[in-house]
Amino acid sequence: MRPFNEEEQRSIQNAIYGYGHDEDIISQDGMDSVQRQSMQTLKPGMWLNDEVIHYxxxxxxxxxxxxxxxxxxxxxxxxxxSxxxxxxxxEGSASCDGKYEYRNVKRWSKKVPGKDIFKLDKILFPINMGNMHWIAAVIFMKKKRIEIFDSMGSDGSRYLNALFxxxxDEHMDKKKTPLTDIDEWELVPTQRATPRQRNGHDCGVFTCMFADFLSKDTALVFNQxxxxxxxxxxxxxxLNGKAII
Structure with a gap:
């Protein structure tokens, strides 16, 4: 990770520590935005909220x-x-919490570039486990690999199975044929080398960094x-309107 120059450092400090109303919009893209109170969760020792992670x-x-x-x-x-x-x-349903239902997300693939998940390189997901812990999952489409990245080390089996x-189901629905290479797919729980957090509040940061590094094909060389x-x-x-290199 590259160091920040003086101007960048001032912008960062102002965004995280600056004064203003909690509801002030710090950054916006279409219908998505980040308020000042959400940016303040980027202070050391704070648990990131979903607004920051999603943005x-x-x-x-x-x-x-x-x-x-x-x-x-x-x-x-x-x-x-998430x-x-x-x-x-x-998740959160009183009658069927934890029950897999493809129909609930059947139309979501219309949002992906090209509207065809099978032409993507990767699909990345932040996952909020019980409103207590953030992890990441990645489908490596070309490698036929689905993997969990949890800074606390869980295997994430329920998510691996759901994504597989x-x-x-997506192939059957959109291509009208069964997925023919099922045996070639690999479901991978959190690996021993996956970076680990050493406290109870940095899981959201790790979840962001997993996606940051993996999406640009960089090894997970960061740590606590x-x-x-x-x-x-x-x-x-x-602040820049896109993730920095």
Whole structure:
């Protein structure tokens, strides 16, 4: 991760620590925005809220689009919000919490670049586990691999299985044929080398950084010692309107 220049550092400090009304809009893109009170969750020791995480994933999408314009051979990726997992597993429902239902997200693939998930390079998901912990999941479409990245080390099996079912149901619905290479797909729980948090509040930052590094095909070389710099990296990406390289 590159160091920030003086101007960038001033912008970061003002966005995170500056005075103003909680509802002030710090950054906006279409219908998505980040308020001052949400930016303040990027202070060290604070738990990131969903507004910051969702907006940062949007900034990753903006960067991905630009990188693909620079390199036409590069394939697009897509970045869903955590609502995808909430919907597909009926999380929070009194009658069917945890039940997989493809129909709940059947139309969501219309949002992806090219409107065809099978032409994407990766699909990245932030996941809010019980409103207590953030993790990331990634479908590596070309590698036929679905993997969980949890800074606390869980295997994420329910999410792996749900996303694999989604791939199969999406193929049947959109291509009108079963997925023919099911045996070639690999479901991978959190690996031993996945960076770990050493406290109870940085999971959202790790979830953002997993997507940041993986979406640009970079090894996960960060750790807990880098997290405050990562928080500033998220802030600057939000301020710039796209994730920084």
């Amino acid at each position: 940062f994933y949007l900034m990753l999408s903006k960067r991905d689009e630009e990188l693909c314009k620079i390199d036409p051979t590069r394939q697009r990726s897509h970045f869903f919000k 609502f995808f997992i909430t919907k597909i597993l009926n 079912s989604y791939i199969q 010692n880098h997290i405050n710099q990562c928080r500033e990296r998220i802030a600057l990406s939000i």
